[in-house]
Amino acid sequence: MKVLICGAGIAGLASAHWLARAGHEVTLVENWSGPRRGGVAIDVRGAALEVVREMGVVDEIIRGRVPTEDVYHFLDRSGREQACFTPATQFYDSPGDIEISRDRLLDILERAVPSQVDVRYDTTIVRVEGGVHLSDGTTHEPDLLVGADGTHSTVRKAVFGPEQRFAHHLGLYVAIVKHCAAGAGLSGSHVYNTPGRMVMLRGDGTDCSALLGFRAAPLTYDFRDLTAQRRLVREAFADESGWLVPEVLAELGTPDFYFDSVAQIRMPTWSHDHTVLVGDAGYCASFFSGMGTSLALIGAATLARSLSAHADLPTALRAYDSAMRPVVTSAHTLADGGADILFPTDVEARNAQLRAAVS
Ligand SMILES: Cc1cc2nc3c(=O)[nH]c(=O)nc-3n(C[C@H](O)[C@H](O)[C@H](O)COP(=O)(O)OP(=O)(O)OC[C@H]3O[C@@H](n4cnc5c(N)ncnc54)[C@H](O)[C@@H]3O)c2cc1C
Numbered sequence: 001m002k003v004l005i006c007g008a009g010i011a012g013l014a015s016a017h018w019l020a021r022a023g024h025e026v027t028l029v030e031n032w033s034g035p036r037r038g039g040v041a042i043d044v045r046g047a048a049l050e051v052v053r054e055m056g057v058v059d060e061i062i063r064g065r066v067p068t069e070d071v072y073h074f075l076d077r078s079g080r081e082q083a084c085f086t087p088a089t090q091f092y093d094s095p096g097d098i099e100i101s102r103d104r105l106l107d108i109l110e111r112a113v114p115s116q117v118d119v120r121y122d123t124t125i126v127r128v129e130g131g132v133h134l135s136d137g138t139t140h141e142p143d144l145l146v147g148a149d150g151t152h153s154t155v156r157k158a159v160f161g162p163e164q165r166f167a168h169h170l171g172l173y174v175a176i177v178k179h180c181a182a183g184a185g186l187s188g189s190h191v192y193n194t195p196g197r198m199v200m201l202r203g204d205g206t207d208c209s210a211l212l213g214f215r216a217a218p219l220t221y222d223f224r225d226l227t228a229q230r231r232l233v234r235e236a237f238a239d240e241s242g243w244l245v246p247e248v249l250a251e252l253g254t255p256d257f258y259f260d261s262v263a264q265i266r267m268p269t270w271s272h273d274h275t276v277l278v279g280d281a282g283y284c285a286s287f288f289s290g291m292g293t294s295l296a297l298i299g300a301a302t303l304a305r306s307l308s309a310h311a312d313l314p315t316a317l318r319a320y321d322s323a324m325r326p327v328v329t330s331a332h333t334l335a336d337g338g339a340d341i342l343f344p345t346d347v348e349a350r351n352a353q354l355r356a357a358v359s
Pocket of ligand 1: 006007035036102124150151155293
């Protein structure tokens with residue numbers, strides 16, 4: 001079968017691996033000049049561990065893991081600790097789960113794409129109408145179009161309808177600054193809050209990333225315009241001079257700056273005719289679930305298995321849908337709760353609650 005995959009993130013790279021391995025003729029397009037880098041540590045959990053084991057990359061992933069045992073220090077505006085907690089013992093991690101830097105996982109998955117896959121970077125889908133028209137001027141008539149192009153999926157928009165129909169905004173926005181000099185030398189996660197806003201510096205003693213987040217109703221902005229996104233973050237923190245916030249804001253210009261809404265994609269079905277969605281494009285669980293990467297890995301393997309088990313495409317895509325539905329539903333429920341701790345509207349009450357929990 002001829003397969004065209006749009007997006008070379010976790011879902012797209014894993015789909016390329018599994019579908020090429022199953023004997024399909026795969027083309028993979030990505031609109032950046034390589035897998036789009038950025039982001040901090042992400043998790044490979046539960047059934048996704050079995051997927052990476054079957055892909056033959058589990059040892060590399062284990063070697064690249066970062067420690068999951070982490071202490072969050074909640075600070076006041078002069079940097080004095082007010083409360084702390086250890087999520088590994090208070091949330092939902094199980095002992096086998098792996099936390100790894102997103103860039104490192106992308107490198108591992110990119111190497112796991114079989115050489116026969118036709119990989120086209122700097123290429124995107126221009127139109128899906130009378131074939132799939134790519135920005136490199138070629139037109140394809142794939143037997144299966146796989147949308148693995150993330151939360152703001154072009155494939156989903158072209159085939160299923162506008163993003164607003166499926167995106168459920170969870171009231172928050174998050175930005176990431178990697179290699180943040182303002183946090184040089186810090187270890188662990190250091191968090192400064194004002195009501196509805198958070199700046200976190202997360203370091204390992206040598207390197208540090210900054211996460212900035214704020215509560216807001218849905219904002220209108222261009223998903224590809226990083227300059228406009230930096231402006232939104234600066235505006236959200238314009239009146240903030242506490243702790244190291246001005247120093248962190250001064251580093252927003254970094255090229256691997258990342259910004260997105262915290263949202264879930266909820267869809268009644270992930271396939272239509274010859275198109276199917278995998279990963280965030282179909283079922284983004286949001287930053288707070290800790291399950292986005294695992295869902296993408298499980299989704300890619302499940303799609304390949306469903307296609308191998310059923311010669312008839314509609315039956316195979318229904319089987320993919322049925323197998324993924326309970327996994328996605330359960331991951332979506334994990335997103336509840338984290339925001340109250342990291343983005344409290346009443347900072348003092350949150351601190352008191354955390355102090356009481358450890359005493
Ligand atoms: C830069 C970045 C940083 C992230 N950082 C974090 C993080 O720190 N923590 C976290 O929990 N999650 C983060 N995420 C989200 C996380 O990667 C996903 O939730 C999860 O890994 C599932 O991945 P995905 O492949 O479905 O989607 P994504 O990781 O979003 O990958 C989608 C890919 O499709 C490409 N693409 C998009 N549109 C098109 C198009 N029209 N044509 C061609 N290609 C297209 C994108 O460039 C990207 O490479 C980040 C995502 C990105 C893109």
